[in-house]
Amino acid sequence: MATPSVLTVPSMYGDGILYSGPTAYGNQLITNGNFQTDTNWTKGTGTTISGGKANFSSATSVSLFQNIGSQSGFVQVEFNITEYTSGTLNVYSGGNETVSNINIVGNKIGRYTAKVDRNGGNNNIIFGSSDNFTGSITNVSVKEITQGSDFEFTRSTTGTRINEEGYIEDVPYNFAAFSEDFNNSDWVKANANVTSNVESSPKGNLTADLINSTTTSGSYAGTTITVTNSSEYNISTFAKKGNANYLIIILINGANIVRQWYDLENGTLGGSLNVSSPTVSDIKIENSGNGWYRCSLTFQTVSTSLNTRYYISDADLVISSAVGKNIYLWGAQIVKGDQPKNYLPTTDRLNLPRLNYPPYGGCPSLLVEPQRTNSISYSTDFSNAAWVKGNSTITANQTIAPDGTLSADLLQLTVAGGNVYDSLGGSGDYAFSVFAKYKDAQFIRLRSTGSYAYFDIQNGVLGSTINVLSSKIENYGNGWFRCTVVGNNSNSLVQIFVSDVDGSNTGTGSVFLWGAQMEAGNYPTSLIHTSGSTETRNEDKALYAGLGTTDNFNDSEGVLFIETEALTNNNEARIISINAGNGLNRVTTGYPSSGDSSIIAYLQTTAGSGASMTITGVDTTQKHKIAFKYKLNDSSIFIDGVKRNVDTNVAMPVGLQQLDFANGIGIGVAEYRGNLNAIAVYKTALADTELANLTSYNNHDLFIPYRSRMQMISADQELQCTEHDITRFL
Numbered sequence: 001m002a003t004p005s006v007l008t009v010p011s012m013y014g015d016g017i018l019y020s021g022p023t024a025y026g027n028q029l030i031t032n033g034n035f036q037t038d039t040n041w042t043k044g045t046g047t048t049i050s051g052g053k054a055n056f057s058s059a060t061s062v063s064l065f066q067n068i069g070s071q072s073g074f075v076q077v078e079f080n081i082t083e084y085t086s087g088t089l090n091v092y093s094g095g096n097e098t099v100s101n102i103n104i105v106g107n108k109i110g111r112y113t114a115k116v117d118r119n120g121g122n123n124n125i126i127f128g129s130s131d132n133f134t135g136s137i138t139n140v141s142v143k144e145i146t147q148g149s150d151f152e153f154t155r156s157t158t159g160t161r162i163n164e165e166g167y168i169e170d171v172p173y174n175f176a177a178f179s180e181d182f183n184n185s186d187w188v189k190a191n192a193n194v195t196s197n198v199e200s201s202p203k204g205n206l207t208a209d210l211i212n213s214t215t216t217s218g219s220y221a222g223t224t225i226t227v228t229n230s231s232e233y234n235i236s237t238f239a240k241k242g243n244a245n246y247l248i249i250i251l252i253n254g255a256n257i258v259r260q261w262y263d264l265e266n267g268t269l270g271g272s273l274n275v276s277s278p279t280v281s282d283i284k285i286e287n288s289g290n291g292w293y294r295c296s297l298t299f300q301t302v303s304t305s306l307n308t309r310y311y312i313s314d315a316d317l318v319i320s321s322a323v324g325k326n327i328y329l330w331g332a333q334i335v336k337g338d339q340p341k342n343y344l345p346t347t348d349r350l351n352l353p354r355l356n357y358p359p360y361g362g363c364p365s366l367l368v369e370p371q372r373t374n375s376i377s378y379s380t381d382f383s384n385a386a387w388v389k390g391n392s393t394i395t396a397n398q399t400i401a402p403d404g405t406l407s408a409d410l411l412q413l414t415v416a417g418g419n420v421y422d423s424l425g426g427s428g429d430y431a432f433s434v435f436a437k438y439k440d441a442q443f444i445r446l447r448s449t450g451s452y453a454y455f456d457i458q459n460g461v462l463g464s465t466i467n468v469l470s471s472k473i474e475n476y477g478n479g480w481f482r483c484t485v486v487g488n489n490s491n492s493l494v495q496i497f498v499s500d501v502d503g504s505n506t507g508t509g510s511v512f513l514w515g516a517q518m519e520a521g522n523y524p525t526s527l528i529h530t531s532g533s534t535e536t537r538n539e540d541k542a543l544y545a546g547l548g549t550t551d552n553f554n555d556s557e558g559v560l561f562i563e564t565e566a567l568t569n570n571n572e573a574r575i576i577s578i579n580a581g582n583g584l585n586r587v588t589t590g591y592p593s594s595g596d597s598s599i600i601a602y603l604q605t606t607a608g609s610g611a612s613m614t615i616t617g618v619d620t621t622q623k624h625k626i627a628f629k630y631k632l633n634d635s636s637i638f639i640d641g642v643k644r645n646v647d648t649n650v651a652m653p654v655g656l657q658q659l660d661f662a663n664g665i666g667i668g669v670a671e672y673r674g675n676l677n678a679i680a681v682y683k684t685a686l687a688d689t690e691l692a693n694l695t696s697y698n699n700h701d702l703f704i705p706y707r708s709r710m711q712m713i714s715a716d717q718e719l720q721c722t723e724h725d726i727t728r729f730l
Contacts (some may be wrong), residue, residue, distance in 0.1 A: 001690050004561075005552045006659055006681035025076065026144035029068040030125070033079075033140035041066050044128075053082055053136040059089070059129035068125050071118045071144045073657055077125060078113050079140040084185075087133035093121030110181055110347075115145070115152070119581055119657075146551075153353045157538045160526045161354040161367055166477050167404040168515070168527060171354045174344040175225050175233075175334040176308070181347075182209045182221045182329055192219035192312065201330040202238050202288040208330040210242060213312045213321045220250070222309035225334060227253075227301050228531045229381065230396060231407055235308055236296035236333045236340045238288055241265055242326035246313035247295055254303030261316050262295040264327065270316040282338060292330075296340040304531050308334060337405050354540065356526075356675060359476045365675035367526065368661065369567065371539040374528035375424045375518045376494070381531070382409040382420055382513055392418035392498070401514040402435050402480045410439065412510035413498055419505075421495035424518055429469070431524040432494050433484040434516040435476065441509025444483060445497035448518070451487030454502050457511065463502040469522060482515075484524045494518055523568035541671070542661035553578055553656035554683035557631040560587050561694060563677035566620035569597050574673045578656050578681060579664030585653035586664030589628045589637070590672060591620055601628040601637040601645070604664075608651030611635045615644045623677065625695040631685040641696035643688060 032040040038049040046057040047064050054064055068075070077091050093116050116125065125142050163169040178184040180201070183194040191214050199208035213219035227233055239247040241264035251258040261270025262285050269285055279300035286294045299306075310329055312321045335341050356367035378384040383396040392413050401408040411420060432448045438458040445454050445463075453471040454463025460475050469486040476482055494516070499507030515527045528537045562576050573593035579586035584606050592600040592614060599618050603611040611630070615637065618624065627638040630653075636646040659681060663670035686694065 001693075002682050002684045002686065004680040005683050006679065008679050024146045026146050029071075029075065029142040029144065030066060030140050033138075033142075035138055035140075053138045054127070054140075055083075055136045056089075056127075056129070056133050058132040058134055059087065059127070061090075061128040061130060062126055063128045063133075065094075065124040065126040067123045068142055070123055073119070074115045074117055074145045075125070075142050076113060076145055077116055077140070077142050078111065079137045080111050081109050081135055081137055083136040084109055085134035087129050087131045087135075089133045089135070089137070090126075090128050090130065092116060092126055092128075093118050094124045094126050110178075110184060111139075117581070152351075152542070154351050154541045155538050156350050157536065158350060159354050159367075159369075159537050159540070160529070161356040162359055162476075164357050164364070165404070166357070166359060166361065168402045168476075170336060170529070172344055172346055172350075172352045173335050173341060174346050175227075175336075176223060176332040177346055177348060179332045179344075179346045180207050180209075180330055182211060182332075187221045187223050189221050190219065190309075191215040191217055192221060194221065199240065199328045199330075200290070202290070202292045202294075208238075208240070208328050210326050211310070211312060211329055212242075212326040213244070213323055216320050216323060218311060218319050219321060219325075220248075220309040220311040221329070222307060223332075224305060224307045226304055226531070227306045228336070228407075228529065229301055229304050231301050231336060232298055232338045232405060233301060233306065234282070234296060234298045234333075234335050234337060234340045236294055236331075236343075237310055237329055238292050238294050238331040238343075239264055239310070240291045240293070240328040240330075242328055244312050244314055244321055244325040244327050246270060246316060246318075247327055247329075248309075248311035248313050248319065249295060249297060250309040250311055251297075251299055252307040252309070253299070253301050253305065256302055258297075258299060259319070260297055261313065262293065263316065264291075264293060267293055273317070284340070294331075294340070294343075298338045306334070308332075336403070353542075354526075359474065363677060365565065365677045366542075367675055368540040368542065368671075368673055369525045369537070370521075370673055371536065372519045372521060372525045372528065373534055373536040374530050375426060375520075375534050376422055376516045377530050377533050379516050379527070379530040380407055380409075380514050382411065382516075387420045387422055390419045390421065390495075391415035392420060394420065399437065399512050400478070402476050402478075408435075408437065408512045408514040410510055411496065411498060411513050413441075413508050416506045416508050417497070419495045419497040420513075421493060422516075422518075423493050426518075426520065427489060428520060429486070429488050429522040430518060431484055431486045431521055432516075432518050433482055433524045434496060435480050435482050435514045436496075437479045437481070437512040437514075439510045439512060441498045441500050441507065441511050443499040443502055443507065444511055445495075445499060445505055446483060446485045447493075447495040447497065448485065448487055449489045449493045451485060451489065453483070453485035454499070455481065455483040456502065457481050457483070480514075482524075486522055486524075522570065525567070539671075541668075552659075552683075553681065555585075555654055555656050556652050557683075557685040558587070558656075559627055559629050559680075559682040559684075559686050559691070559694075560589055561625070561627045561678070561680040561682070562589060563623065563625045564590070565623040565675040565677070566591055567674055569620050571596050571598075572673070573663065573670035575663040575670045576672050576676075576679065577660050577662065577664035579658060579660060580653065580655035581658055581664075582655070583665040585655055587628065587630055587653060587656070588663055589626050590663075590670075591674075593670070599624065599626060599637075599639060601626075601635075603628075603630055603635065603650060603653065605651050605653040607654055609649055611647040611650045613637050613645040613647065615639060623675075627686075627691050627695050629685050629691060634685065636688075636691070638691040638695045641692050643691070
């Protein structure tokens with residue numbers, strides 16, 4: 001069987017990238033990228049070249065450019081922002097294109113990478129600004145992407161997923177931004193300066209920073225994040241002595257301040273102040289080799305703002321240090337829970353894909369969801385006054401929640417028919433959900449003004465309903481069930497009742513609760529944490545997926561394969577496509593806008609007739625393997641090992657060059673939503689027997705080439721699941 005030219009599964013993930021194969025680049029296209037001379041570049045108003053930098057003062061839309069010749073496809077642009085005053089910096093290729101302009105956030109000093117579309121542009125690579133960027137750049141590199149198809153994600157907010165241990169987890173779980181760049185403006189420096197990338201890190205690369213004291217009044221690098229009140233967080237960093245021997249971790253949370261000293265000379269714990277109020281536990285210093293120690297502690301929050309500071313110290317229980325004293329830092333991490341999880345590097349810490357595991361275990365999928373807002377302001381704190389207690393009491397933090405922390409509350413009735421409720425605004429379709437666990441009441445009832453649904457949380461089955469669009473109960477393990485009612489209201493009073501009888505709110509008993517969510521829409525999405533206000537999770541966008549050159553694709557024949565599970569059985573178009581970038585030549589498959597419970601295969605071409613196949617009566621919320629074969633007058637669609645449709649009058653598309661999580665007409669049109677287990681592109685039209693094998697249960701023909709690709713790209717995570725485990729086939 002042929003080897004796919006593009007292949008990705010969620011386990012092919014490492015270093016913040018979801019790999020689809022090795023990336024290859026052409027020769028350097030830029031001359032004088034380090035600005036050693038004032039040559040080769042054309043400068044606009046307010047732009048100068050001096051001191052090894054290009055300097056912008058209120059940059060215009062075209063401030064600096066260089067002719068790099070013509071290329072098709074994409075180029076990778078890299079550069080350093082060395083100084084920043086104001087504005088944002090854009091890099092693009094010119095012409096009339098708009099969707100290919102890459103906006104670089106200019107208020108962060110550091111190295112930036114962007115892919116720029118060369119189709120529709122001109123021969124120039126251009127730096128400019130729409131809001132008067134003022135700052136400096138250097139070390140510009142531009143190379144053509146000659147092979148590669150790595151997925152890039154944009155969400156600009158955190159999200160949640162189910163991790164491989166079955167717990168709900170934030171993505172990314174490291175709440176510290178720019179974890180290896182203490183020189184970044186995200187880290188506040190007080191009486192200190194930072195020299196970047198001057199020491200080998202515990203990972204062995206030259207990415208550790210030197211934190212240096214500039215006064216004797218206490219010198220540190222610090223950051224502030226929003227946390228959940230009354231929850232445990234683990235704070236850690238890797239530290240190495242410079243000419244100072246001690247690191248101090250100081251935490252400021254509301255009126256409480258904690259100080260813990262770490263002896264980097266001897267690898268032992270130093271003294272502490274205020275560690276008993278609030279609760280501090282699990283204080284550790286662990287040897288990481290080559291003089292590095294991972295210093296950590298677990299902290300119980302008492303407010304929603306946590307300020308973390310890493311101080312330089314000369315001696316135990318001394319906060320001040322002499323001028324010029326320093327230590328090395330690398331790998332800052334703040335995680336929810338009482339354990340220091342495996343270190344996860346972050347930059348802006350937002351744009352990472354969500355590798356979502358089934359609650360019952362198995363292979364991960366790539367979770368791609370629309371934007372949603374949780375209107376409940378305290379999603380996991382039912383003891384808060386925002387939740388009104390009707391003939392009931394709430395006792396906080398009584399059992400382990402679905403995220404593995406001691407944060408689930410106990411709802412106990414004082415009178416039959418008791419409940420907790422929250423009054424919200426809003427109208428239209430909604431999905432109201434909560435995680436519930438049996439204690440001694442068998443049922444809960446969810447109500448949202450006029451709609452009612454009962455859930456048997458002892459046995460994990462649906463009870464009776466009144467005036468709902470739909471309801472469901474999902475097993476999350478350890479006795480937890482996510483209960484959801486979908487309805488339509490003119491307002492949104494949300495109530496959680498406890499009962500020991502289906503269809504009645506007069507029962508008694510108690511249940512554990514956690515993770516309430518009220519969102520506009522006709523199906524639930526992953527949990528959005530709130531702690532004092534509503535919160536929005538932006539949509540997951542997979543941008544520039546499958547990029548490279550036309551060598552990755554074949555206009556005359558091929559196969560587009562996906563393994564997918566929809567979030568809902570509705571008639572919203574959600575498509576994966578191979579396309580030419582012009583909206584006219586494309587090969588697509590996914591879910592159509594024309595009907596519920598359907599899968600489509602569609603081919604459009606300027607060369608003549610295309611193909612359109614719709615398979616109806618499919619429960620799209622179940623996992624399906626789909627292969628769309630295209631060849632001149634010979635196209636077909638296979639689903640789960642069976643040929644479902646053919647078209648023998650098909651012309652071929654022209655200029656296929658990219659793979660998109662959209663329908664190929666434009667960015668943001670019919671974007672894919674769902675759980676995606678695999679994508680593969682073949683440059684040959686596979687035989688029917690091969691297509692049947694590819695889409696059958698054990699599609700090992702696809703994943704045998706995966707092992708060699710993993711070795712080529714050195715991805716961090718090996719394939720650890722059942723259905724796709726190819727080791728049994730080798």
